Amino acid sequence: MPDTAAPVLLNTALGHVAAIPPYPPGRPIAAVAREFGLDPANIIKLASNENPMGCSPKAMEAIRASATETHYYPDFDCFELRHALAEENGVSFAEVLPGAGSSDLILQVARGWLDKGRHAIVPQYSFAAYESCAKAQGSSTVTVPAKGWDYDLDALVSAVTDETGALFIATPNNPIGNVVAPDALEAFLKAVPEHVLVVLDEAYREFLPVEQRPDLKRLMATRQNLLVMRTFSKIHGLAGLRVGYGIANPSIITTLKTLQMPFSVSAVGQAAALASINDPAFTQAYHDLNASERQRICAAFEDKGFDYVPSQANFILFHVGDGPATAQALMKRGVITRPVANYGLKTWLRVSIGLPEQNDVFLKHLFDLLPQGSRAA
The missing domain is CATH 3.90.1150.10 (Aspartate Aminotransferase, domain 1)
Structure with missing residues (x-):
């Protein structure tokens, strides 16, 4: 048989x-x-x-135009998009790095800052990718319980040890929707020890009223070891093209780019994101x-x-x-x-x-x- x-x-x-x-x-x-x-x-x-x-009609027009050149590799430096993002956010070209969505940057953070000897800290009810990317590097995560539906910011700071490599926090936060007030966020960043890379996920930033949005320049001046992540997947309607970006001091950006796979942001994605920036x-x-x-x-x-x-x-x-x-x-x-x-x-x-x-x-x-x-x- x-x-x-x-x-x-x-x-x-x-x-x-x-x-x-x-x-x-x-x-x-x-x-x-x-x-x-x-x-x-x-x-x-x-x-x-x-x-x-x-997505924006301008972005759709850019998608159609760029689709005629899909046989070429995209610009790995994302030159035009990086310049536009730098200008929009009031930072330098060297402080911006586009990626294949925020998830691309989360993975690079795990590769660059976490291993068996260095763990990540995440608040309870955080985006699942933080933990899975840490585990992929053989690292672990320390989950800090929430205070009701809000972050316990003091407990997050207290959880930091010499073996902490990165700390992830999002505002507004997925899947809860809670927000950290700008003044509380600034005080929190000042309290986190300088050896920890703080990853501030602002994927939903644009849904906040303007007065509730953290001041990027103030935050970057508060601490050097900060990476702010944003995306074109949400309010820009480009989720299918996978475009996000990080803002940090140039040394962090250089490390992240070194770890990034070549040509990770498609030419179509770059063109659409650039057009969407220009359609407020x-x-x-x-x-x-x-x-x-x-x-x-x-x-x-x-x-x-x-x-x-x-x-x-x-x-x-x-x-x-x-x-x-x-x-x-x-x-x-x-x-x-x-x-x-x-x-x-x-x-x-x-x-x-x-x-x-x-x-x-x-x-x-x-x-x-x-x-x-x-x-x-």
């Missing part, structure tokens, strides 16, 4: 790498359509904090739409008896009792939200803020499933 046993697949990866859990992304529309037999045109994706308006009216329109729709959804949650966490980003964390089951039920109805059980939040869901008509559909299906709302214990 033929041997029908499944072949044994050998995984010879390093043990600490093989043990890293895969990142759980938001479900793609096509995958949900296949699984539930739905029409993709009728599915609403509110899972990955994407821009429901798409588009990003302002999305900022305003997001703010008004966020307020409307929160009001609906309050009216129906749902607990939620106040957010300053383009998403809201809200209580449903059974996160995975509710997400599955919503998907069957064509609405994709984000379970956050991997963050220890099994009874909560995160929903991205969409266009008004998309939010109407989401709220209708949610209230049909949970007409009595859901309160946290």
Whole structure:
């Protein structure tokens, strides 16, 4: 009889790498359509904090124009984009480094600052990539419990030891939406010992009111060992092109660029990002739409008896009792939200803020499933 046993697949990866859990992304529309037999045109994706308006018309025009030269390698120095970012942020060319999204920079930080002898510090309820990138280097993370839904900044400082290589903090923070006030952030940076690289993730910065945005120059003057990360994936609507950037003193930028894979930022991505910088009216329109729709959804949650966490980003964390089951039920109805059980939040869901008509559909299906709302214990 033929041997029908499944072949044994050998995984010879390093043990600490093989043990890293895969990142759980938001479900793609096509995958949900296949699984539930739905029409993709009728599915609403509110899972990955994407821009429901798409990208700037100027960026789309640049994408079309640059697509005619895809047979050439991109400019590894990202010369034009770096100059534009430096000018926009009031820093020098040498203090800016574009990357393939913020995730590219997180990985380079892990490669350059972490190993078996140096660990990272992360707040509870932080972006999962911080920990997975640290583990990929054989490093470990120290997770500092939150104070309610906010960071415990004093505890983060107290957790630093001589073996701490990097400390990650985000404002606004994903997946919670909490914000560190600018004056509290500046005091915190002053308190962190100078041997630690502080990575400030500002992926959702542009959703804040202007007066709540940290002053980049003040922060960089406060401490030299600071890396500020930003992205074009959120308010700029270029998530599919993978463009982000870091701002830091030139010595840190040089180290990060040395570790970066050649040509990591595509030519199309560079062109689109440059065009989007030059269309502030588009990003302002999305900022305003997001703010008004966020307020409307929160009001609906309050009216129906749902607990939620106040957010300053383009998403809201809200209580449903059974996160995975509710997400599955919503998907069957064509609405994709984000379970956050991997963050220890099994009874909560995160929903991205969409266009008004998309939010109407989401709220209708949610209230049909949970007409009595859901309160946290």
